[in-house]
Amino acid sequence: MNAAIKVSRLYYAYRDTRVLDSVSFSVSPGNCFVIIGPNGSGKTTLMKVLAGLFSAKQGSVEILGKDISGYPKKALARKIAYVPQQPVGDLPFLVEDIVLFGRAPHLGMFGLESKKDYDLARMAMSFTEVEHLAGRRMDQLSGGEQQRVFLARAVCQDPEIILLDEPTASLDIAHQMRVMDLMEKMKIEKNITVVMVSHDINLAAMYADTLLLLHHGKALCCGPPEDVLTYERLEAVYGCPLLVDKSPLGGLPRISTVPGRYIDDSRDTILNGRIKNAGTENRAC
Amino acid sequence: MIRQRRVVTDMPDILKRIFAVSAILSFVLFVSAILGMSMGSSNRGWGPFFSAVLDPGHTDPTLSVIIWQIRFPRVILAALVGATLSLAGLVFQALLRNPLAEPYILGISGGAAIGAIIGILAGLSRFPGVGLLAFAGGMGTLFLVLSIASGNAISKRETLLLSGVMVNAFCSAVIMLLISISMNTKLHSIMFWLMGDLASADTGQAFYLALMVIPCFVLIFALSHKMNILLMGSEMARSLGVNVSVVTMLLLCVSSFMVSVTVCQCGLIAFVGLVIPHLLRLALGPDHRVLVPASILGGGAYLIICDLLARIVPQQGEMPAGVITAMIGAPVFIFLLKRSRT
Numbered sequence: 001m002n003a004a005i006k007v008s009r010l011y012y013a014y015r016d017t018r019v020l021d022s023v024s025f026s027v028s029p030g031n032c033f034v035i036i037g038p039n040g041s042g043k044t045t046l047m048k049v050l051a052g053l054f055s056a057k058q059g060s061v062e063i064l065g066k067d068i069s070g071y072p073k074k075a076l077a078r079k080i081a082y083v084p085q086q087p088v089g090d091l092p093f094l095v096e097d098i099v100l101f102g103r104a105p106h107l108g109m110f111g112l113e114s115k116k117d118y119d120l121a122r123m124a125m126s127f128t129e130v131e132h133l134a135g136r137r138m139d140q141l142s143g144g145e146q147q148r149v150f151l152a153r154a155v156c157q158d159p160e161i162i163l164l165d166e167p168t169a170s171l172d173i174a175h176q177m178r179v180m181d182l183m184e185k186m187k188i189e190k191n192i193t194v195v196m197v198s199h200d201i202n203l204a205a206m207y208a209d210t211l212l213l214l215h216h217g218k219a220l221c222c223g224p225p226e227d228v229l230t231y232e233r234l235e236a237v238y239g240c241p242l243l244v245d246k247s248p249l250g251g252l253p254r255i256s257t258v259p260g261r262y263i264d265d266s267r268d269t270i271l272n273g274r275i276k277n278a279g280t281e282n283r284a285c
Numbered sequence: 286m287i288r289q290r291r292v293v294t295d296m297p298d299i300l301k302r303i304f305a306v307s308a309i310l311s312f313v314l315f316v317s318a319i320l321g322m323s324m325g326s327s328n329r330g331w332g333p334f335f336s337a338v339l340d341p342g343h344t345d346p347t348l349s350v351i352i353w354q355i356r357f358p359r360v361i362l363a364a365l366v367g368a369t370l371s372l373a374g375l376v377f378q379a380l381l382r383n384p385l386a387e388p389y390i391l392g393i394s395g396g397a398a399i400g401a402i403i404g405i406l407a408g409l410s411r412f413p414g415v416g417l418l419a420f421a422g423g424m425g426t427l428f429l430v431l432s433i434a435s436g437n438a439i440s441k442r443e444t445l446l447l448s449g450v451m452v453n454a455f456c457s458a459v460i461m462l463l464i465s466i467s468m469n470t471k472l473h474s475i476m477f478w479l480m481g482d483l484a485s486a487d488t489g490q491a492f493y494l495a496l497m498v499i500p501c502f503v504l505i506f507a508l509s510h511k512m513n514i515l516l517m518g519s520e521m522a523r524s525l526g527v528n529v530s531v532v533t534m535l536l537l538c539v540s541s542f543m544v545s546v547t548v549c550q551c552g553l554i555a556f557v558g559l560v561i562p563h564l565l566r567l568a569l570g571p572d573h574r575v576l577v578p579a580s581i582l583g584g585g586a587y588l589i590i591c592d593l594l595a596r597i598v599p600q601q602g603e604m605p606a607g608v609i610t611a612m613i614g615a616p617v618f619i620f621l622l623k624r625s626r627t
């Protein structure tokens with residue numbers, strides 16, 4: 001089966017600053033693919049290249065077996081939905097209008113929705129559980145509700161791939177889980193390939209089929225979470241001591257940060273005695 | 286609370302809304318046009334007016350001439366100019382995400398006026414010579430203002446407005462300079478024209494103007510859904526398949542073009558593009574597919590009424606319609622500015 005996304009030797013730079021350097025990976029269809037890495041490692045830039053907002057300076061990006069530059073804008077928007085990290089604030093529209101914007105790439109020249117488009121919008125709203133908010137304005141909603149509205153918009157776009165840039169940022173844990181569970185529901189019920197950026201490595205480990213670790217614009221490691229998440233690698237990338245053990249939920253890797261850099265003498269003892277995730281350190285990536 | 290979308294016929298809701306709003310505002314426009322044609326300095330009441338309109342054979346020929354050759358083209362011109370200015374205001378407000386943007390405030394009208402005066406002084410014909418120079422002037426000032434304010438144009442609305450006001454002040458100075466160094470004997474008529482005068486109307490000119498602005502209206506309506514999406518931010522718009530740079534440039538050019546040709550015809554009429562889109566947005570919400578036809582019809586009706594006031598308020602003679610629109614528009618602008626700060 002063809003890869004949903006295939007990136008080879010991708011290079012991107014803002015003027016003289018190199019942001020992505022020879023990044024290669026591929027995303028299998030119907031997978032959840034999570035990109036992790038420290039601030040400034042190029043995650044958001046990579047997402048924008050995948051969304052077709054930036055074009056690669058070198059290398060290639062294939063979407064569903066066809067080079068991304070070969071798609072007309074509207075055709076690409078029917079394949080890929082993109083939910084940016086920081087949506088524009090101060091939107092004058094109602095929730096239902098915003099969800100309906102997801103139909104835009106499917107509409108004709110004058111952008112007039114048919115009854116079918118309204119129905120799809122309503123289905124998308126019930127999918128992400130925002131139907132009761134349909135007549136509300138965006139600025140009346142909480143952060144978690146807003147994020148679910150943007151997810152509904154992406155679902156309404158009826159894409160094969162959804163790109164989410166830090167969908168759980170600034171949400172409380174309940175809303176984080178709700179967004180992540182919705183993402184998983186999209187993957188399973190609608191067979192949508194999900195690519196997301198996350199700062200929360202534990203959430204990433206829980207939901208990802210494949211993780212990509214970016215560091216200084218390079219793809220350091222790509223594979224299943226239990227292979228990618230070793231404490232040596234994470235410490236080297238993030239530059240801070242970490243504890244990696246197994247979560248009681250299904251034995252997935254669990255990352256804990258260790259406080260007390262300036263105060264706590266016992267920290268060294270904790271770190272020296274840390275549980276090593278058996279046998280995975282030397283696995284090549 | 287869920288807004289119910291009941292399907293009465295198979296017609297999509299959005300089309301129903303567009304038709305309903307257009308029907309109501311068409312009626313308003315029609316009533317304004319009747320008022321504009323029936324009233325004036327030689328007011329003879331409704332009876333003679335209707336008999337002149339409905340039964341042209343049996344009436345006072347003077348009244349018939351007044352109605353059909355003086356007032357009718359004037360009403361048509363006012364409708365076209367009002368529609369153009371209000372629609373242009375709507376477009377600029379959407380593209381610049383600034384509720385105070387308007388062709389006059391952005392200096393486009395002033396730039397177009399400079400171009401037009403140069404053309405008139407050079408003795409060019411109104412179309413295409415003067416028209417093209419006005420268009421060049423309008424586009425020139427638009428890009429000057431945008432480049433002065435660039436970088437923070439979108440985030441800082443005050444920068445954009447200040448740049449516009451300054452460019453506008455400069456344009457006014459250039460216009461005065463041009464008028465004072467020219468030996469043109471028609472000084473009074475140029476000054477009158479500058480204040481926004483619809484008295485020059487004849488049916489042929491109104492027809493030419495219609496020929497140029499109506500295709501612009503259609504094009505802008507075709508892009509109205511994309512204007513909605515642009516309000517979501519340019520990255521979001523691009524990821525929804527909108528070619529943002531092409532759509533933006535097209536809208537800026539088309540709007541500047543239609544404003545420039547109306548400036549050629551009737552000078553500087555300020556603030557129509559501020560008052561009407563704002564009122565309509567309050568009443569109808571943010572959807573540009575509804576707001577575009579509404580601004581066209583509402584702007585037309587508004588300028589017909591303003592021109593009517595300009596004709597009947599003075600005891601003797603009349604004043605330019607631009608005086609009325611500025612007297613209404615400037616306070617509205619200040620009100621909006623105060624409100625947008627809080």
